[in-house]
Amino acid sequence: MKNYAFYVYITTNPAQTVLYTGMTNDLVRRLAEHYESRGQVDKFAGKYFCYRLVYWEFHQYVRHAIEREKEIKGWRRAKKVALIESINPTWELLNAAIQP
Template sequence: MPNYNFFTYILTNSSKTVLYTGVTNDLGRRLYEHYFNTDSKNSFTSKYKCYYLVWLERHQYIDHAIEREKEIKGWSREKKAKLIEQENPLWRFLNKDIMEWPPILA
């Protein structure tokens, strides 16, 4: 099986009150899609304006990334917050570390 980069990630809104967990093989593209609501105007991230990356984890295999996403989605908000704070105690928005932010509509 070839090596790839897959990511499990957590987004939040500007007030850091809502959390969204997802998985992707292209984090920059996925952040762009969330920001411009390319999935659906009725999507969770669009409805709650979850555009801000606060946590990510790289995986070599997609099945590991999906397993981790499912695991995290089953957690309480408190447990997710503890996970975020282990790597990002100030809940700094990490988007600029990944791509130009805010993104420019191409």
């Protein structure tokens, strides 16, 4: 039986003024895409330079990951900040922690 991996994640810009919530099955690739899209105004993460990973969680099933992403996207910023700080109180850059 194949194991699946899906990730819900939150990135921010260097000034930590913007939060981006997303879902992917390849977090390393997706973070690279965010980094490469810096300055591209047609993409939210690119327009606001949201490439700094500050939170992520694993899901085995895509449906659960999609539901969780939608849930978090519906939250106000304060609740997202509380979620980030529950595992990453200093907003440490987590990109290197998920590299292969």
